[in-house]
Amino acid sequence: MYIARPGSALLATAVAVTLSVTALPAAFAAPSSSAVISEVYGGGGNSGATLTRDYIELANAGGSTFALSGFSVQYLPGTPSAGSLWQVSALSGAVAPGGRYLVAQAAGTGGTVALPAPDATGTVAMSAASGTVALVSGTTPLTCKTQAECAADTRVVDLVGYGSAVVREGSGPAAGASATASVARGTSLADTDDNAADLTAGTPTPVNAAGETPGGTDPGEPGGPTEPGTVRVHDIQGTTRLSPLAGQPVTGVPGVVTGVRTTGSRGFWIQDTAPDADPRTSEGVFVYTGSAAPSVAVGDSVLVSGKVAEYYPATGAQSLTQITAPLVTVLSSGNALPAAVGLDASSVPDAYVPTAGGGSIEALALDPSAYALDLYESLEGARVTMADTRVTGATTAYAEVWVTVKPRENPTRRGGTLYSSYEDQNTGRLKVMSLDAARPVPVADVGDVLTGSTTGVVDYASFGGYNVQATELGALKDNGLKREVTRKQKRKELAVATYNVENLDAGDAQEKFDTLARGVAVSLAGPDIVSLEEIQDDNGAVDDGTVGSEATLKRFTDAIVAAGGPRYSWRYVAPQDGKDGGEPGGNIRNVFLFNPGRVGFVDRPGGDATTAVSAVRTRKGAALSVSPGRIDPANTAWNSSRKPLVGEFRFRGETVFVIANHFASKGGDQSLHGRYQEPVRSSETQRVRQAAEVNTFVTSLLKADRSARVVALGDLNDFAFSPTMKALTTGKVLKPLITTLPAGEQYSYVYDGNSQTLDHILTSPAVRRFDYDVVHINAEFADQASDHDPQIVRIDVKGHGHRH
Numbered sequence: 001m002y003i004a005r006p007g008s009a010l011l012a013t014a015v016a017v018t019l020s021v022t023a024l025p026a027a028f029a030a031p032s033s034s035a036v037i038s039e040v041y042g043g044g045g046n047s048g049a050t051l052t053r054d055y056i057e058l059a060n061a062g063g064s065t066f067a068l069s070g071f072s073v074q075y076l077p078g079t080p081s082a083g084s085l086w087q088v089s090a091l092s093g094a095v096a097p098g099g100r101y102l103v104a105q106a107a108g109t110g111g112t113v114a115l116p117a118p119d120a121t122g123t124v125a126m127s128a129a130s131g132t133v134a135l136v137s138g139t140t141p142l143t144c145k146t147q148a149e150c151a152a153d154t155r156v157v158d159l160v161g162y163g164s165a166v167v168r169e170g171s172g173p174a175a176g177a178s179a180t181a182s183v184a185r186g187t188s189l190a191d192t193d194d195n196a197a198d199l200t201a202g203t204p205t206p207v208n209a210a211g212e213t214p215g216g217t218d219p220g221e222p223g224g225p226t227e228p229g230t231v232r233v234h235d236i237q238g239t240t241r242l243s244p245l246a247g248q249p250v251t252g253v254p255g256v257v258t259g260v261r262t263t264g265s266r267g268f269w270i271q272d273t274a275p276d277a278d279p280r281t282s283e284g285v286f287v288y289t290g291s292a293a294p295s296v297a298v299g300d301s302v303l304v305s306g307k308v309a310e311y312y313p314a315t316g317a318q319s320l321t322q323i324t325a326p327l328v329t330v331l332s333s334g335n336a337l338p339a340a341v342g343l344d345a346s347s348v349p350d351a352y353v354p355t356a357g358g359g360s361i362e363a364l365a366l367d368p369s370a371y372a373l374d375l376y377e378s379l380e381g382a383r384v385t386m387a388d389t390r391v392t393g394a395t396t397a398y399a400e401v402w403v404t405v406k407p408r409e410n411p412t413r414r415g416g417t418l419y420s421s422y423e424d425q426n427t428g429r430l431k432v433m434s435l436d437a438a439r440p441v442p443v444a445d446v447g448d449v450l451t452g453s454t455t456g457v458v459d460y461a462s463f464g465g466y467n468v469q470a471t472e473l474g475a476l477k478d479n480g481l482k483r484e485v486t487r488k489q490k491r492k493e494l495a496v497a498t499y500n501v502e503n504l505d506a507g508d509a510q511e512k513f514d515t516l517a518r519g520v521a522v523s524l525a526g527p528d529i530v531s532l533e534e535i536q537d538d539n540g541a542v543d544d545g546t547v548g549s550e551a552t553l554k555r556f557t558d559a560i561v562a563a564g565g566p567r568y569s570w571r572y573v574a575p576q577d578g579k580d581g582g583e584p585g586g587n588i589r590n591v592f593l594f595n596p597g598r599v600g601f602v603d604r605p606g607g608d609a610t611t612a613v614s615a616v617r618t619r620k621g622a623a624l625s626v627s628p629g630r631i632d633p634a635n636t637a638w639n640s641s642r643k644p645l646v647g648e649f650r651f652r653g654e655t656v657f658v659i660a661n662h663f664a665s666k667g668g669d670q671s672l673h674g675r676y677q678e679p680v681r682s683s684e685t686q687r688v689r690q691a692a693e694v695n696t697f698v699t700s701l702l703k704a705d706r707s708a709r710v711v712a713l714g715d716l717n718d719f720a721f722s723p724t725m726k727a728l729t730t731g732k733v734l735k736p737l738i739t740t741l742p743a744g745e746q747y748s749y750v751y752d753g754n755s756q757t758l759d760h761i762l763t764s765p766a767v768r769r770f771d772y773d774v775v776h777i778n779a780e781f782a783d784q785a786s787d788h789d790p791q792i793v794r795i796d797v798k799g800h801g802h803r804h
Contacts, residue, residue, distance in 0.1 A: 034062035035095060036191050037073075037160045040133050040174075041182035041204045042126030044115075045108015048179045051214065053115050053291075054105035054126040055206050056133055060095040061189040067094045071157070072139045073103050073122070078130030078165040078173075086134070086142040089122025092247055092309075095209065102208040107291040116212035117307075117325045121290060128179045130163025161195050170194025176201025224329035225252035225303040233272040233381075234281035236308055236321060241362045241377055241675070243321045245308040250323065256335050257300040258284065258383050259435050259457045259471055267322070268294045269381050269457045269469075270302060271338045280366040280374075283338065284381030284457060286322040296330060298471065299337065303329045314462030316674040318362070321380060340385035340455050345406045345428065348372050352425035353677050360675045372427035373673060376458055376466035384468060385455040391448045392417040392429060393753035394782040399441045400464070402753030403450060404428040413744040414481060414780060415447025416755035420743065421721050425672060429753040431467035432456070442476040446750065446780035450474030464752055465673030483777040486792055488525040493771070493794040494599065494651045496658060497527040498713040498759055500788035503583055504532075505540035506551040513559040515785035520593075521565025523777045524792055529649060530568070530593040531660035533642075533715045536586040537574075543585030547574040553591065560593075568593040571601055571628045571647060576609045581640040581664070590645040590660035590714065592628065602627050602648040602655075609633060613646050615700040621655060622704035624648045631659070631697050637689035640664075644694055644714075654709065654797040657701060659694060661714035663687045663724065672752075687718050691727035698733045702764065709797060710734070710764035715788065717758050720746065725760075734762035737772040737793060748789040750779040761793050769799030 038059035044051045056073050060066045068091040075087045095101040104118035106125040126133075134150070135157040136142060144150035150159060150167050161168025162177045174183035174195045182204040185191070192198055207213055229252030231245065236253070238244045255270030271284040287294075287304055288311070296302060306326040310319035341347075353373040354364055368375040386405050392415070393402025406428025410418040417426045432454060434441050444450070456470035489495035501516050520530060538551040549572060557568045572591040582588030594601055604627040607613065613629025615622050627648040632638070642662040649656045664686040670679035694712060701708045712734055718724035720738050728734060738746050738757050747755035763770060771794040778784040 034060060035066045035068075035135060036061050036158045036185065036189055037133055037135055038100065038189060039182050039184035039205065040160050040162055040177070041206070042131055042177065043128035043179035043181070043204075044105070045110045046128055046179035047110050049108070049111040050113050050180070051115060051204055051206070052111035052113065053107040054124070055115055055118070056103040056105065057184075057206055058095055058101040058103070058135065059185070059189050060097050060099050061191065063097050065094050065096055068092060068101065070138065072136050074134045074136050074142055075124045075126055076132040076134075076142070076145075076167060078127060078132065078161070078163050080145050080166065084145070087122075087124045088139055088141050089120065089124060090139045091120050093119060093209070099209060100207040100211070102206055113214045115206050116208045116214060117210070119209045121324070127163070129177055130165055130173075132159065132161045132165045132167040134159045158191065160199060162199070168195045170196060172196035174199035174201070224327045225305045226329065228252045228254045228303060229305075232274070232276075233270065233283050233285050234276045234278065236285055236323070237282040237380065239278065239280040239365050241318060241366070242310055243308050246310050246321075247308065249305070249307050251305045252303045253305070253323065254301070254303055255285075256337060257296045257298050257302060258337055259469055260294050260296065260298060261435060261469065262293050266290065266293060268296055270304060271382055273338055279368050280378050282378055282380045282382050284379070284383065286320060286381050286459070287326050287328070288322045288324045289326060296328060297333060299335050300333050301331045301335050303331065313460070316670045316676055317462040318377070318460055318465070318673065318675045320460045338383060340383035341379055343384050343386050343405045343430070345408065348375060348405055348427055350427060352427050353673070355677050358676060358678060358680060361677050362675050373466070379458045380460060382458060383455065384458055385453050386430070386468070387453055389450045389454055389474065390415060391444045391446055391450070392755070393431075393750050394445050394780060395441055395443045396782075400431050400433050400467075401441050401444050402429055402431050403454070404753065405430065411744065412747060412755045413742070414776060415479060416747065416750060416780060417753060418744065418747060419719070419754035419756040422678075426754060431464040431753070432470050432473075433467060434470050434473055436471065439473060441470075441473065443782045444476055445481045445782055446755075447479040447481045449477040449479065451477045462671075465671065481780060483523060483781070484775045485523050486525055486773045486775045489528065489794045492652065492796060492798065494529070494656060494797050495525070495527040495792055495794045496529045496531070496711050496713065496761070497524050497790055497792040498531045498533070498660075498715070498761060499524070499790035500533040500662075500715045500759065500786055501535065502786040502788070503534050503536055503540070503586060503588070504552060504556065505536035505586065506538045506555055507540050512785055513555050514563065517556065517559035517563040517565065519777055519785065519790060521560050521563035523775050524790055526565045526595065527792055528595050528599045528651065529658055531658065531713050532591040532593060533660070533662040534582070534588055535572070535591045536583070536588055541583050541585040543578070545577050547577055547587050549574070549589065549591065557593065566595040566597060569596050569601070570594070573607055573609060573628055573630050573645060575643070579609070579640070580642050582642070588642060588662070590642060590662055592645065592647050592658065592660060594649065598651070600650040602650060604648065613697075615697070615704045617704040622657070622701050622708045623655075624657070632693055635693055637686065637693050641686065641690070646697070651797055656709045656711065656795070656797065659698070659710065659712040661694065661712060661716060663690050663715070663717045665717050684718070684723060687716070687724040688727045691716075691724045692730075695728050695730050695733060698764065699731060702733055707766045708764060709766050709795070711761065711767070711793065711795070713761040713791070715758055716760050720757060720760070728762065732765070734764060737761045737763065737770070738774070740772060741774070745774065748774050748779060748791060749787065759788055759791055761791050763793065763795070767795055769796035770794065
């Protein structure tokens, strides 16, 4: 039986390789004599269409080969709105003089005839009637929305607007495009920079670089290989992270199907039953079928022909080696699968990944006996098995769970795996997903165990890096993880807590309010002061100028009362619209809740979004110039980020200053498992500046009164061992309380199976008697109201010497 399908070269819109290329002159500044867009068809798969897919055909009007590596084709709707974005399909290879190059785009449900094997593949659903296509030097999306703007962009090599396209070359767009008609240049490939004159409508005639034209139905006539070729899977995988055959066709690659994925990135894995002796070369590989559902089954013995490609799921990620545009022959079914490689504490190295001094590790020869990520790469696409794996990251909404094959690696008290330094990565972590829709990953919390064998193929994805696509899942053993409840503060103790409530706004479901409220009223035992991070404006992500949070806070404090907690009052400074980062339109901010029956808030007028709070020396000690106030809000350290909120409180006759923080996120940092090692933490620069500003303000309070009681707390988005924390504690003006806990309890957040802390409470030297607790109610559980655990410190405000 032959199974022929059009396949796909890459999910090209996600390709994140950035190559340095020299921008060519814009084609409509001077007519092209090299690469041009020769044909555009957006009716593929439409009702009445014959072809099943949209496509863009390129041609080379010049006399020398035109290299396309680092180039892209990009698509914009014919009448772009303010929110319209150019969609990018990356290219590779080259187009010969006088030759053609075919870029397949999205498939529809209609049509019966397949394109010839494409030279590149995107996922863009182009309009049949109107749109703009550009050939671009580079893979960064264009931003132009008008004819003049695009003419001025030197990255544009050629551009075709068709139908009623606003962006086009010359006097008008090419006319006549439809579900059954493309627009194409004549045989001379003339390019006078006038789309209306240069392109005419007609029957679609796609041609690929091999000169092939549509020749069969989809699927249909036999086209698969009949004999094994000379290339085996281990030849494709090679001894580094990149295939030595990338971009090249392969014929008749033999293997047994070990897994099939019918959703998302569709395709199947094959593994060679005759491995070589080199531990660096994987015997498994993914066969990407694009929009077509795989028509093979586990246990099929197959021959696969296609093109080898490296797929990059995100910027900075490693790549996944795959065979694309496949033609498949099934030789037999029901075959035994190759033995799975066992992963355990003895087989996975303790070192995480080699270094390239911040550069790419792709060219380094794999050393699977020395580095965990090299081991996983040497098994990319191959079967592995794990026994009795402990869950270190709870099941997500995407039915994924993190486990460890090293149960003794940096264990936390409650069953997780602690992330304790940049140099000491946890190598036993792997993410598990199920390939069997009838048996999804079970709902598991940290500390649970998948007993027995979990077996599947090793895959790589930007979220989570190396993972196991399971064909067999261990049985869930529930270890009964319980949500914690901290003790009630004593009468003489001031209880101050921090809680990131994850983009709470008045439009959220009552269930979220009630769950978060129980966290405050019950789990935290009703603290005297609660610093809230991620309170949004009252209509959340609606961008209409709203900045107040009164309705949100009324619902939240009502829910706390209903849960048995105190009736809280609140204070905050509303941000300027759109200035504090977070979800667009949400106007995220820090908020103080306080129990007026236990603690007083000292209101000092004048605080607003742009006024800086300062420390004032008085005969009775330090005071704030405004309360509540914000720390130096005009400082560029706070650009597009939440500004710290400072409040002056009175408890049992004593003044306590509380600083609520939510530092800049880690967005944009290179990943731990990415191809650049060591990874650059670019976001750290802003957090270090923010920490220095808070440190400067605390220092000013202590200069006004060296015995000032200061509590700085919140979501700092960084670790206890980070440069951010060093900047925050310079001069020992603040002490990080997370370091006072036993190592196995120093976490409040779980990410990629790593238990870590981004949330912190710090105190000034005058706070000498305290009881500090991280209250684990969210981060380790599949069912969570927030992804952060709250923290609390109970302070004996009388427990220090006299003020000097």
